Amino acid sequence: MADRYLNFIDGEWCEAASGKTFENRNPANWDEVIGVFPLSGREDVDRAVKSAREAFREWRLVPAPQRGRIMRKVADIMIERKEEIARLMTREMGKVLLETRGDFQEGIDTAVYATGYSRMLFAENPPSELPDKMGIVTRVPIGVVGVITPWNFPMAIPTWKIFPALVSGNTVVFKPASDTPATATKLVEILLEAGVPPKAINLVHGTGSTVGVPMVEHPGIDVITFTGSVPVGRSIAEACGRTLKRVSLELGGKNAQIVLNDANLDLALEGVLWGAFGTTGQRCTATSRLILQEGIHDRFVDMLVEATKKLKLGDGLLPSTDVGPLINEKAREKVHRYVQIGKDEGARLITGGEFATDGELSRGWFYKPTIFVDVKPGMRIEQEEIFGPVLSVIKVKDLDEAIAVLNDTEYGLSSSIYTQDVNAAFRAMRDIEAGITYVNGPTIGAEAHFPFGGVKNTGNGHREGGWTAYDIFTEWKVVYVDYSGKLQRAQIDNAE
Numbered sequence: 001m002a003d004r005y006l007n008f009i010d011g012e013w014c015e016a017a018s019g020k021t022f023e024n025r026n027p028a029n030w031d032e033v034i035g036v037f038p039l040s041g042r043e044d045v046d047r048a049v050k051s052a053r054e055a056f057r058e059w060r061l062v063p064a065p066q067r068g069r070i071m072r073k074v075a076d077i078m079i080e081r082k083e084e085i086a087r088l089m090t091r092e093m094g095k096v097l098l099e100t101r102g103d104f105q106e107g108i109d110t111a112v113y114a115t116g117y118s119r120m121l122f123a124e125n126p127p128s129e130l131p132d133k134m135g136i137v138t139r140v141p142i143g144v145v146g147v148i149t150p151w152n153f154p155m156a157i158p159t160w161k162i163f164p165a166l167v168s169g170n171t172v173v174f175k176p177a178s179d180t181p182a183t184a185t186k187l188v189e190i191l192l193e194a195g196v197p198p199k200a201i202n203l204v205h206g207t208g209s210t211v212g213v214p215m216v217e218h219p220g221i222d223v224i225t226f227t228g229s230v231p232v233g234r235s236i237a238e239a240c241g242r243t244l245k246r247v248s249l250e251l252g253g254k255n256a257q258i259v260l261n262d263a264n265l266d267l268a269l270e271g272v273l274w275g276a277f278g279t280t281g282q283r284c285t286a287t288s289r290l291i292l293q294e295g296i297h298d299r300f301v302d303m304l305v306e307a308t309k310k311l312k313l314g315d316g317l318l319p320s321t322d323v324g325p326l327i328n329e330k331a332r333e334k335v336h337r338y339v340q341i342g343k344d345e346g347a348r349l350i351t352g353g354e355f356a357t358d359g360e361l362s363r364g365w366f367y368k369p370t371i372f373v374d375v376k377p378g379m380r381i382e383q384e385e386i387f388g389p390v391l392s393v394i395k396v397k398d399l400d401e402a403i404a405v406l407n408d409t410e411y412g413l414s415s416s417i418y419t420q421d422v423n424a425a426f427r428a429m430r431d432i433e434a435g436i437t438y439v440n441g442p443t444i445g446a447e448a449h450f451p452f453g454g455v456k457n458t459g460n461g462h463r464e465g466g467w468t469a470y471d472i473f474t475e476w477k478v479v480y481v482d483y484s485g486k487l488q489r490a491q492i493d494n495a496e
């Protein structure tokens with residue numbers, strides 16, 4: 001019997017109003033049902049928003065350090081439950097256990113950071129220009145935050161959004177990806193056990209159209225924070241524009257790693273293997289383009305193909321597995337479609353390019369790590385986010401061409417350069433258009449306390465992670481106190 005999971009609305013675990021459900025299966029073995037979940041709709045969203053609005057009245061008045069104390073408990077509980085939940089995450093999402101542990105650890109780090117930051121939430125107070133007058137700058141919560149999250153980091157990304165939102169004094173309506181609802185449910189259990197007021201956190205399971213759209217349109221939600229694709233992000237921004245909701249968007253990437261002739265090739269090889277095929281290429285930060293300077297191109301490609309062929313596909317719970325499955329059937333079809341597009345465009349497929357179906361793999365959404373060479377700038381496989389284990393290799397003459405190729409996409413999340421030439425590294429740091437640039441490291445591996453986000457179509461100017469996430473969930477409020485006992489007029493009384 002599959003486990004039954006519920007929504008959490010208005011302080012209670014409950015079914016969807018419609019009574020409808022959906023199933024969630026293990027992508028490494030589709031015979032295994034992880035759980036059955038409520039397929040919620042507009043009515044459930046309405047109840048969740050009502051609960052969150054009600055809870056906001058009191059939660060906003062709790063001193064931030066007290067809210068932070070709850071986050072400390074969250075961290076304690078998470079540390080205790082790490083292994084158990086990481087295993088569930090691998091069953092639910094497919095990536096290898098080492099990586100689900102990492103995903104979970106990012107959540108723990110975010111809770112620890114939120115604990116400390118609850119005592120900071122700094123605001124600067126400039127002096128008033130008038131005598132006997134003071135200006136006090138404060139940060140206030142915004143209200144109800146709608147959190148819409150993807151499946152690729154089923155723990156880390158919800159924590160990046162929910163923890164700062166709560167610590168800032170907002171309340172939450174949370175719609176997790178329908179591919180990873182069990183992990184999300186565990187997170188809500190932990191928040192409740194740690195002492196978040198039940199009505200302040202509402203979990204509504206369902207799809208983007210049944211739950212996400214009603215949330216985005218709901219007048220009772222003040223902020224939407226979303227991580228996902230550019231098309232969905234664009235439609236969310238449009239809808240939020242109509243009601244002038246605040247919105248933070250963390251969208252796609254087409255991240256590249258540059259390797260120059262002078263690079264340490266063994267290091268660059270390890271980096272690209274991890275960046276391109278870790279999480280089966282399903283990170284926003286995944287390396288999907290490899291830009292090689294011509295002097296090392298052929299040698300590096302040989303090294304890369306040899307190493308890629310050794311990667312072992314399998315169930316992420318097995319210690320021998322390097323690469324897990326894709327998330328679902330649609331994702332595998334999309335990846336395969338792009339492989340066909342690459343061939344049609346004239347790129348040369350040198351490894352992979354097909355489903356992996358040997359033995360046990362036949363019951364999961366496995367796809368062989370794939371590499372194209374002779375990829376030309378502008379080809380669709382070089383421009384569009386594939387979100388799978390497909391790497392496009394582009395040959396360039398020099399650093400200038402490498403940077404121009406790297407920059408020539410609509411995205412700008414992560415980027416990397418391998419070189420031992422300090423001048424080249426600094427030019428790349430200055431000229432690469434991306435929110436994150438690594439020098440001699442892969443495109444993945446951002447740390448939880450640093451700003452995370454991208455330029456161009458990767459986002460709308462916000463950053464998650466660290467202190468910058470708190471800008472999404474607070475407004476500035478200024479209070480002027482005039483204790484002169486008379487009407488003083490700034491600008492007018494103070495003119496030269």
Ligand code: UN1
Pocket residue numbers: 106152153282283284285286443444445446447
């Ligand atoms: C994502 O893929 O959406 O930098 C997030 C990294 C991780 C976070 C990735 N810490 O790869």
